[in-house]
Amino acid sequence: MESANARRWENMMAWLDSLGVATSDLPVECRRTPASGNGLFSRRSCRPGSLLFSIPAKVMMNMMTLKPYYPPQTVKSLSAMQLISMHLLIWRPEGDDDSKDVLFGPYISTLPREFSSHPLTWIVWSKYLGRPCTGGEDISLQWLPPSISTELQRLYSRFLDDWCKVHSCMMQSPVSLDGMHRLAGIDQTELVMDFLWAWLNVNTRCIFYRLKSSKSDPNNLTMCPVLDFANHSPDKSNMHPSPNNADIWNFAPIPSIGEGLRFFSKDDVTIEENNEILLKYGCHSNKTLFVEYGFVNEIHDAAVGIDGEVDVRDVVEKCFTDPHRSHVVKDVLEKEGYWGDWVIFSTPEYARPSWRLTTALRLYNLMSGKDDIEESDIQIWRDVTLGKRERVSESNERSCRESILHICEVVMNRAQRRLDGLVTCSQVQQSIRTLWMEELLVAQAVKDSMCRGDGF
Numbered sequence: 001m002e003s004a005n006a007r008r009w010e011n012m013m014a015w016l017d018s019l020g021v022a023t024s025d026l027p028v029e030c031r032r033t034p035a036s037g038n039g040l041f042s043r044r045s046c047r048p049g050s051l052l053f054s055i056p057a058k059v060m061m062n063m064m065t066l067k068p069y070y071p072p073q074t075v076k077s078l079s080a081m082q083l084i085s086m087h088l089l090i091w092r093p094e095g096d097d098d099s100k101d102v103l104f105g106p107y108i109s110t111l112p113r114e115f116s117s118h119p120l121t122w123i124v125w126s127k128y129l130g131r132p133c134t135g136g137e138d139i140s141l142q143w144l145p146p147s148i149s150t151e152l153q154r155l156y157s158r159f160l161d162d163w164c165k166v167h168s169c170m171m172q173s174p175v176s177l178d179g180m181h182r183l184a185g186i187d188q189t190e191l192v193m194d195f196l197w198a199w200l201n202v203n204t205r206c207i208f209y210r211l212k213s214s215k216s217d218p219n220n221l222t223m224c225p226v227l228d229f230a231n232h233s234p235d236k237s238n239m240h241p242s243p244n245n246a247d248i249w250n251f252a253p254i255p256s257i258g259e260g261l262r263f264f265s266k267d268d269v270t271i272e273e274n275n276e277i278l279l280k281y282g283c284h285s286n287k288t289l290f291v292e293y294g295f296v297n298e299i300h301d302a303a304v305g306i307d308g309e310v311d312v313r314d315v316v317e318k319c320f321t322d323p324h325r326s327h328v329v330k331d332v333l334e335k336e337g338y339w340g341d342w343v344i345f346s347t348p349e350y351a352r353p354s355w356r357l358t359t360a361l362r363l364y365n366l367m368s369g370k371d372d373i374e375e376s377d378i379q380i381w382r383d384v385t386l387g388k389r390e391r392v393s394e395s396n397e398r399s400c401r402e403s404i405l406h407i408c409e410v411v412m413n414r415a416q417r418r419l420d421g422l423v424t425c426s427q428v429q430q431s432i433r434t435l436w437m438e439e440l441l442v443a444q445a446v447k448d449s450m451c452r453g454d455g456f
């Protein structure tokens, strides 16, 4: 590990020790990985189901541990995401220095110092600075598949909403922390860039942590030292958190900051010395991984078929060429809850359009050649959606199959063109290639399935 990283890790260990967390015998440590930044590695062999490390509640950064240090109206008006991001904004380390936060400084100092390879950075740079991101990848946002761009715009809106909220909150009820002096001297654009750094740290590192009485409360999240060095693997994860009482009994934790978290090796896995400790962040698509975390799962063996999906909404909307028919179809689909979220997907076992996509195409094709749609026709279509009948008609099914084939052709052609154009390959470009490759392979698999006459 580079010396700065090693020193920051050691400082965090000393800080944890000072707060009563025994770290001298910790079986894990931070090391540099070839392609995933820092990672967590085992210092010795760990038996299946053994405790790897415990993180007490008081060293986690979340709404409850930050609450005592901010005015009540600030805490009340901000979400957990916003409050933690604001705290990081205030205490962002300057240059290569350590964070001056007396509460969480040694932890904050271990966080990544920049996010130039994260796609949200490219969008914020282009909007605020009017130029591509430097010091990282000169990647044009135009290279991204359309559904990724749409999702990235949504992330950008979330980021902007949080920034507006934090900014107005800091204006209305100024926080009297020493760290505010640093912010007073910087301009607005720099401030947004600092908030971007803070927000991306929270968004890429926060985990679910029960703090509220409702399980689905969005404020049930925390930053967790040590754990947040763990990288993701979809199929080789060897660690899991153990549920605590609040999770098991489904109530807000006592005490209010929670009981902390304990992490175990999986019951069927022996972790050998020097193995990387990996978590599964969730069953996320590559679209989500790329937009939220800035990386993708590699495609390992395309020959056996891939687990993948392609959001084809933009292609479908372009297929809806007849403006009158499209308008009526959109109306019905919106009313019945079937507008958008249309994907084709594949697994090694099968490939097909999603039910929502098939449902939309059935309705569109039902209207083929008609100026208007009869309620009785809609009822037939509705009966299919409700499982009361299998199909609208044989010819409607054939037209849908043709529409799906057309969608696959469009997706394959544009993916191939993009892949031909993306020749130089940095790590970021490799991720973008993987996104296009997934589009190509999934569309090919769905096309093959349609040509074979498989049901959908």
Ligand SMILES: C[S@@+](CC[C@H](N)C(=O)[O-])C[C@H]1O[C@@H](n2cnc3c(N)ncnc32)[C@H](O)[C@@H]1O
Pocket: 035, 036, 037, 038, 039, 111, 112, 204, 205, 228, 229, 230, 231, 232, 233, 292, 293, 294, 295, 296
């Ligand atoms: C919780 S942090 C993990 C620690 C992080 N690697 C670091 O250097 O601090 C999550 C971030 O790690 C990186 N990451 C995690 N798993 C990865 C993987 N399988 N491949 C590439 N990058 C990964 C991504 O940048 C992601 O946003």
